[in-house]
Amino acid sequence: MPLSPHRNLLALTLAGPLLLGSWLAASGASAQGYRLPADQPPARQLNADSHQIGNCTVDLVDTIELPAPEAGVLIFQGMKEGARVKSEDVIAKIDTRMQEMEKKVATYKYHAAVKRANDDIEIKYSRKAQEVAQAELEEVEGVRANFEKAISDPQYRKAKLEAERAMLAIEKATNDLKLALLEAYVAKGEVEAADLQIERRTVRSPFDGEVTKVYRHQQEWVNPGDPILQLVRMDTLRVEGLVPLGKLSPAEVKGCEVTITAKATNGVEKATGRIVSYNPVLRRGDESQRFIVRAEISNRTRNGEWVLLPGMDATMTIHLGTGGVATGSNSNNNQK
Structure with missing residues (x-):
């Protein structure tokens, strides 16, 4: 039996590695050199x-005071006054243990969603059940055509209802599979969001420069917007x-x-x-x-x-x- 169109779409959209790249590498985002x-x-x-x-x-x-993008403890800040850095060098890192755990949970949800989106057993069963219900209805109709009093009207209506229910069950199973595909998209977005939260806690140099002043040191708590160091x-x-x-x-x-x-x-x-x-x-x-x-x-x-x-x-x-x-x-x- 040929695969339905949504199955082909699923294979295309969910293919690829599970763990996603960082925000700076994905968006885009690689920085272009400033041509002076x-x-x-x-x-x-x-x-x-x-x-x-x-x-x-x-x-x-260019002179800038690099701010902390999020609140947390500086688990890394190894820069001193006079240090020279290159563009995209890591200046500081904020504790990401909570975000790493959130990413792990999102990854498990993504795995489960992909498995549900690939599971078409319910559709196969519904089709078989519909074939059986349709065959029983045809038998009932054949008997009623030859022996009008052999099968009562309630019995006939029940057989007809079962055939219609089996047909609707196929439609429901198909819709459930589509919903599972959307859940996989949502879970994938949660993994990407977790990656972004982790990357946001890594402070990088926006250009080649020299550190002229240090405001925060390793193991200190920072709030969003607190300057970590000055770079020129x-x-x-x-x-x-x-x-x-x-x-x-x-x-x-x-x-x-x-x-x-x-x-x-x-x-x-x-x-x-x-x-x-x-x-x-x-x-x-x-x-x-x-x-x-x-x-x-x-x-x-x-x-x-x-x-x-x-x-x-x-x-x-x-x-x-x-x-x-x-x-x-x-x-x-x-x-x-």
Whole structure:
């Protein structure tokens, strides 16, 4: 006898491993690397013009206080101030024994639901019972056709009722199997939810960074939102400077490549990057109106330590024509 359509659906939907992957691996969820403007290939220069800005400040691009997502005891927190981490590194773990037990219960429920969804014995029995009841009804009808008084009306109605009950029993068994399939879906969702609760109690680094402050230690109790540690990004920094509006427009500098020169302990350090944004609110200076530009630059290490540090004073050289639109002088030359 061929399998019913819901059996084929069941085989397709419930196939695969029982234990499900974590939330970060399933959703999606793998994190894509952040492609910085400073890492993009250099643009073709339209001209050799440049503009230099002094009194710039080196600052952080990313700084975050990693919070505890759930309440519980920190069973792991091995980070100290100055530690360097990679993106997705485990920062801390909260006790998950209760969630592990809930997952075990959900897994047993899933096994039971799958077994019930695959059990078609009731359907087979109902079909056999219907065949017997239909045969008995046909015999009763045959006897009544030949000997009208041999079988009373109540006896006939009872035989007919039994045949109809057997037919309805097949329909009920089929519906029960469909409900069992839905229960399997629910149980599978409970297993996934338990996995998510376990993963939520693992705190991971959102980017490559350095620990600058530790607020909670191992075996301490945390509540949702309590900061565990402070993490800053050092491989990419931000530099801000003021550009006179009378000399350059925001459209001319946006997206341009820049060279940053900063005074360090061992002399002058240089870094390259790109202007990523500007503040449209002008600032009035002694001589002209100026607007703030923000560039992101690539930092590097020497002897294991970062060359550029937040708070350093720097000079920004904007290489015009490498982003945005051409400068005014170059645009006039192109029109001639």
